[in-house]
Amino acid sequence: MENKHTDEEEREKIEIGLLLEGIYRYYGFDFRNYAYSSLRRRIWHRVYSEKLQTISGLQEKALHDRACLDRLLSDLSISVTEMFRDPGMFLKFREEIVPVLRNYPYIRIWHAGCSTGEEVYSMAILLQEEGLYDRTRIYATDMNQASLEKAKAGVYPLEKMKQYTQNYIEAGGKQSFSSYYTAKYNSVIFDPSLKKNMIFAEHNLVTDRSFNEFQVILCRNVLIYFNKELQDRVHKLFYESLSPNGFLALGSKESIHFTSYADCYQVISDRENLYMKFT
Ligand SMILES: C[S@@+](CC[C@H](N)C(=O)[O-])C[C@H]1O[C@@H](n2cnc3c(N)ncnc32)[C@H](O)[C@@H]1O
Structure with missing residues (x-):
């Protein structure tokens, strides 16, 4: 009984490996070092949604049907996000990092x-309130083109504004949150002036290189989907892309501790996962 279980697991691992290898070699998207258990769950979800029986079946379909x-x-690219997510992080950013950025x-x-x-948009609002936005350029990247199109539009569901307003207040917001958007039917559009210093671009953390030097890098709720080896590789990319004394912000379940780069950063807040690169 136990052997059968192990055999099935082994076959599943092989099928997942072949699927990911095929996608990488044919399309260039590299999921080979994403965290296994979440990857496995999402692949099976797609197998059933496509009314297929096996992961090998999904491999055939994905390779022949764009x-x-x-x-x-x-x-595979979980896009869940919100404005002023983890408001404590944005508050700490205002209190500890903004004064340094003023220099x-x-x-x-x-x-x-x-x-x-x-x-x-949350960061643009914060910087505008702190009088720093005019001298800031925000580079916003993702591997998912469809998500980036939505980001460029800056149109979000009206029903989310109640929670976002609460987050904004907890993040130390200084105005009325509704002054930043215009409601139309069931959506809101954020003030186009917030976009003036934003640059959106496709960038894959696994396969693309650094493209500039930054005073701040935020990579929140992304590394959690990567395995240890890939996390270390991406930390190398961030380390090389940060200016001396640059700041790194990670997600609430992510940390610099236990990575190969732990010693390269001073902790600004362990609770909010904010770090500063040593010179
Ligand atoms: C859960 S969202 C996080 C969004 C936002 N940073 C936040 O914390 O609310 C994860 C994002 O990471 C992106 N992502 C996943 N793997 C990536 C990769 N290899 N390169 C670039 N972006 C990636 C996904 O497309 C998705 O938009």
């Missing part, structure tokens, strides 16, 4: 894995 591949990609004539910020952009 639309199926796109559905799988959207399953720079020009500020470059990279949101890596920005999804549909809510985090980016």
Whole structure:
């Protein structure tokens, strides 16, 4: 009985490995070092949604049918996000990081894995309130083109505004949150002036290189989906892309501790996962 179980697990591992290898070699999307258990769950979800029986069946379909591949990609790139997510992080950013940023004539910020952009608009609002936005350029990247299109539009569901307003207040917001958007039917559009210093671009953390030097990098709720080896590789990319004394912000379940780069950063807040690169 036990052997049968192990055999099935072994076969499943082989099938997942072949599926990911095929997608990488044919399309260039590299999920080979994503965390296994979440990957496995999402692949099976796609197998059933496509009314298939096996992961090998999904491999055949994904390699021959681009639309199926796109559905799988959207399953694998979890896009959940919100404005002022983890308000305590934004509050700490205002209190501890903004005073340092005031010393720079020009500020470059990279949101890596920005999804549909809510985090980016939150940062633009915060910087505008602190009088820093005019000298900041925000680079917002993601591997998911469909998410980036939504981010560029800056249109979000009206029903979310109640929670976002609460987050904004807890994050130390200084105005009325509704002054930043206009409601139309069931959506809101954020003030286009917030976009003036944002640059959205496709960038894959696994396969693409650094493209600038930044005073701040935010990569929140992305590394959690990567295995240890890939996390270390991406930390190398961030370390090389940060200016001396640059800041790194990770997600609430992510930490620099236990990575190969732990000693390269000073902790600004362990609770909010904010770090500063040593010179
Ligand atoms: C859960 S969202 C996080 C969004 C936002 N940073 C936040 O914390 O609310 C994860 C994002 O990471 C992106 N992502 C996953 N793997 C990536 C990769 N290899 N390169 C770039 N972005 C990636 C996904 O497309 C998705 O938009």
